[in-house]
Amino acid sequence: MKKWIVTLLLVTGMVDSYSQGTQLTREALRQKSGNQRTAGWIMLGGGTALAVAGIITFSHSDFLSDGSGTDAGGIMTVGGVLLDLGSIVLFAASSRNARKAARMSFRSQPALLPRPGGLGVRPVPSLTLQVRF
DSSP: OHHHHHHHHHHHHHHHHHOOOOOOOHHHHHHHHHHHHHHHHHHHHHHHHHHHHHHHHHHTGGGSSSOHHHHHHHHHHHHHHHHHHHHHHHHHHHHHHHHHHHHEEEEEEEEEEEETTEEEEEEEEEEEEOOOO
């Protein structure tokens, strides 16, 4: 029984270790960057409009007899500010993906490949990514 458990754990670890995430191409990264930038602008515009509407509701809440405008205006203002802050995250991610797409390129890399007479080095076209530290 112990052998089966150990074997199962090892096989599970190997299956997970050989899997690789999806590789994004330059075009996919550009598309993702554009989508994130569009979502960032929508969040920024919507958040600003919501915050302004909340401020207006808050400032005119003295006309309401039950005082519910104060609570609603405050909640709208806070929600609008949070949307504006969330748009900053999307703009940063968009910029990061755009930079990553700009650094990706196709190059011929030397690779050690089997040949009929043994091993030989042949150029293989590959997608490269420059990582700067």
